Amino acid sequence: MSMTKRVPAVTVLAGLVLAATATGAAAEGPGDVTLWEDYSYTGSKYIDYAQGSSDADEVEIHWWDGDNEISSVKNMTGKWLVLYADDGQRGKKVCLRPGAMVANLGWYGFNDQAESLALRDTNPCA
Numbered sequence: 001m002s003m004t005k006r007v008p009a010v011t012v013l014a015g016l017v018l019a020a021t022a023t024g025a026a027a028e029g030p031g032d033v034t035l036w037e038d039y040s041y042t043g044s045k046y047i048d049y050a051q052g053s054s055d056a057d058e059v060e061i062h063w064w065d066g067d068n069e070i071s072s073v074k075n076m077t078g079k080w081l082v083l084y085a086d087d088g089q090r091g092k093k094v095c096l097r098p099g100a101m102v103a104n105l106g107w108y109g110f111n112d113q114a115e116s117l118a119l120r121d122t123n124p125c126a
């Protein structure tokens, strides 16, 4: 009967989720913000930040490894991802909705511009 088949399937799925959480190393997983040097999620992965890893969810992109180089982004968090053109969450910004995947930040006029980022509960660009 179908009910007996569903139970193990759910158990396996829960196990996978727990395993991913336990390792903490799953790239681009739920809760992660990932920034790449090149278009379409390629090149150096300069930022792979797990939501909640810092108190204010504010991240400084390294001046040498990432500033003015970021071209694609995945926001796998439940928050708005804000990219700033200057260090310290300042300057021109672009706001990407929860779950946003942007293969080319040029679509937002923001290719090779980000120097810092933050996660926010509401859209600060609205």
Ligand SMILES: [Ca+2]
Pocket: 037, 038, 039, 068, 069, 070, 071, 112
């Ligand atoms: Ca680039």
Ligand SMILES: [Ca+2]
Pocket: 060, 061, 062, 063, 067, 086, 087, 088, 115, 116
């Ligand atoms: Ca920076």
